[in-house]
Amino acid sequence: MSPKLIVITDLQHFKLFETKKDPLGRESLELLESVDSSETHKRLSEKVSDQQGHFKSAGGSGAGEDHNLVLEWERRRIKEIGEQISDALKKHAHEFWALAAPKAINNQIVELLDNGNKKSLKINLHSDLTKIPTNKLLEHFTK
Numbered sequence: 351m352s353p354k355l356i357v358i359t360d361l362q363h364f365k366l367f368e369t370k371k372d373p374l375g376r377e378s379l380e381l382l383e384s385v386d387s388s389e390t391h392k393r394l395s396e397k398v399s400d401q402q403g404h405f406k407s408a409g410g411s412g413a414g415e416d417h418n419l420v421l422e423w424e425r426r427r428i429k430e431i432g433e434q435i436s437d438a439l440k441k442h443a444h445e446f447w448a449l450a451a452p453k454a455i456n457n458q459i460v461e462l463l464d465n466g467n468k469k470s471l472k473i474n475l476h477s478d479l480t481k482i483p484t485n486k487l488l489e490h491f492t493k
Contacts, residue, residue: 355382355447356491357435361427361455362387363480366438367487379484383438387427428455432462439467448473448491 356367356379366383431451439447447467451459453476460468473491482490 355439355442355444356487357438357447357449357451358479358482358487359431359435359449359451359459360478360480361424361431361452364431364434365480366442367484368442368444369488377488379488381484382442383434385434387430424455428458429462431455432459435459436463436467439470444470446470446472448475450475450477450479450490452476452478 354369356369358365358367364383364385364387365381367379368382369377370380371377435449447470449456449460449471456474456476460471460474463471475490477490479487479490
């Protein structure tokens with residue numbers, strides 16, 4: 351029987367776990383992958399090429415506008431998470447998998463997955479569990 355995979359993610363963190371059973375049949379989690387987005391820790395001024403005040407504009411307004419940079423970054427990060435999940439599911443054999451992602455991005459992530467990955471998704475929690483200790487994670491998926 352193949353193990354179960356569990357993906358815990360938010361916009362900053364991506365963690366992939368595999369369930370393991372000990373000789374007594376107790377389940378535990380083993381961390382397979384952990385990725386933190388380096389873009390999250392950058393200031394807005396480090397993410398854009400136009401620096402405030404380094405260009406002229408007619409009328410003098412517009413300085414400091416973020417031009418929806420935050421929304422664009424979130425959209426790109428969600429797409430990246432979808433790709434990370436797809437790659438992980440291809441790389442690691444599994445019977446089924448589970449996902450925990452914040453409500454605001456969960457459905458967007460699932461929409462990016464192919465039908466096979468959607469079908470093998472058995473548990474989908476609309477929760478941010480990235481800060482939960484590993485030894486407490488499994489109980490969220492067994493309720």
